[in-house]
Amino acid sequence: MDExxxxxxxxxxxIDGKDVEAREGMxxxxxxQSAGIDIPTLCHHEKLEPYGACRLCxxxxxxxxxxxxxxxxxxxxxxQLTVRTRSEKVDRIRKMILQLLLAHAxxxxxxxxxxxxxxxxxxxxxxxxxxxINCGLCVRYCAEVKKLNAVGxxxxxxxxxxxxxxxxxxxxxxxxxxxFPLCPTEALQAAYVLAEALASFSPSFxxxxxx
Amino acid sequence: xxxxxxxRIIDKHxxxxxxxxxxxxxxxxxxxxxxKEALTRVSERLQVPMTRVQHIATFYKAFSTxxxxxxxxxxxxxxxxxxxxxxxxLDKVQDATGIQPGETDSDLRFSLEIVxxxxxxxxxxxxxxxxxxxxxxxxxxxxxxLNDYE
Ligand code: SF4
Ligand code: FES
Numbered sequence: 001m002d003e004x005x006x007x008x009x010x011x012x013x014x015i016d017g018k019d020v021e022a023r024e025g026m027x028x029x030x031x032x033q034s035a036g037i038d039i040p041t042l043c044h045h046e047k048l049e050p051y052g053a054c055r056l057c058x059x060x061x062x063x064x065x066x067x068x069x070x071x072x073x074x075x076x077x078x079x080q081l082t083v084r085t086r087s088e089k090v091d092r093i094r095k096m097i098l099q100l101l102l103a104h105a106x107x108x109x110x111x112x113x114x115x116x117x118x119x120x121x122x123x124x125x126x127x128x129x130x131x132x133i134n135c136g137l138c139v140r141y142c143a144e145v146k147k148l149n150a151v152g153x154x155x156x157x158x159x160x161x162x163x164x165x166x167x168x169x170x171x172x173x174x175x176x177x178x179x180f181p182l183c184p185t186e187a188l189q190a191a192y193v194l195a196e197a198l199a200s201f202s203p204s205f206x207x208x209x210x211x
Numbered sequence: 212x213x214x215x216x217x218x219r220i221i222d223k224h225x226x227x228x229x230x231x232x233x234x235x236x237x238x239x240x241x242x243x244x245x246x247k248e249a250l251t252r253v254s255e256r257l258q259v260p261m262t263r264v265q266h267i268a269t270f271y272k273a274f275s276t277x278x279x280x281x282x283x284x285x286x287x288x289x290x291x292x293x294x295x296x297x298x299x300x301l302d303k304v305q306d307a308t309g310i311q312p313g314e315t316d317s318d319l320r321f322s323l324e325i326v327x328x329x330x331x332x333x334x335x336x337x338x339x340x341x342x343x344x345x346x347x348x349x350x351x352x353x354x355x356x357l358n359d360y361e
Contacts, residue, residue: 142262143260143262149260149262150262151262152260152261152265153262154265154266155269156269163262163265165261165262165265167251167261168261
């Protein structure tokens with residue numbers, strides 16, 4: 001962010017009572033990481049633009065006498081900001097998010113590990129195993145890092161899911177598959193949807209991309 | 212849908228990526244649905260990734276990525292129509308056309324959708340065919356109305 005301004009002015013803030021020095025344009029998450037303070041994330045990846053989908057990284061910041069919940073992976077640091085990465089409120093929200101996500105991907109080890117940490121009951125909500133939790137890591141990695149756009153989202157709301165473009169997938173995915181290990185639900189979904197796309201792909205159908 | 216028609220619509224918007232939704236809307240109204248070939252063409256000519264074209268084409272309800280029938284039937288299931296017997300009208304339409312809401316018959320004659328209000332509750336139960344309102348429908352009148360559309 002704000003690279004263009006080349007404004008390297010120092011920002012001093014407090015995270016969990018610790019004085020942290022950050023650069024302007026950094027997010028709370030980056031500042032916390034640089035100070036060795038852990039904030040859990042699911043949809044964040046250093047190589048990708050901030051996305052703010054999972055809200056697991058939410059933290060409390062002090063503001064005008066009260067506190068406000070913000071997504072640490074999106075929120076830029078401010079001079080004298082006071083941040084709490086754990087609090088009753090933050091933990092309760094993380095627990096709820098994890099319970100909701102576990103209903104979709106009950107076998108995800110990453111979700112289970114986080115779930116244990118926040119006391120989430122994986123059976124709190126009826127299972128609706130869609131596997132994908134729409135974190136968008138695979139989609140964004142393919143677009144932003146690989147610049148291939150082989151996988152994208154289709155549909156909206158509760159029926160939103162990932163979908164591979166068969167023409168591109170047939171050409172590119174076999175030698176890449178770099179999105180698989182990014183998936184917080186352990187690649188199951190991407191691998192499955194890719195296989196499905198390739199199975200449906202007959203080169204005679206549709207216009208072959210000339211790219 | 213032939214590709215020239217798609218191209219003509221794209222040309223009208225000078226192939227500009229920001230006209231993506233407008234272009235899709237025009238293809239949709241020209242062809243009643245968005246075939247994969249058309250989406251691929253739009254993606255290539257506008258230089259917009261296919262993933263993005265697909266996301267938009269599946270996001271808005273105005274778009275269909277499966278073939279649509281020649282006639283669009285909307286049965287109102289809003290509260291007023293519901294209490295006036297919309298369910299019986301819908302059942303009859305389903306019987307007569309052999310399709311469920313969201314489906315299209317194999318002759319591509321009808322596509323059926325249910326809606327939540329057509330804004331003319333006093334006429335309930337209401338059915339709309341190709342935008343024309345048919346009010347105070349009885350199951351029998353429903354079949355008659357459908358027969359007018361080939
Ligand atoms: S398949 Fe996995 S990585 Fe891709 S959006 Fe879904 S949860 Fe995220
Ligand atoms: S990591 Fe911040 S919203 Fe997902």
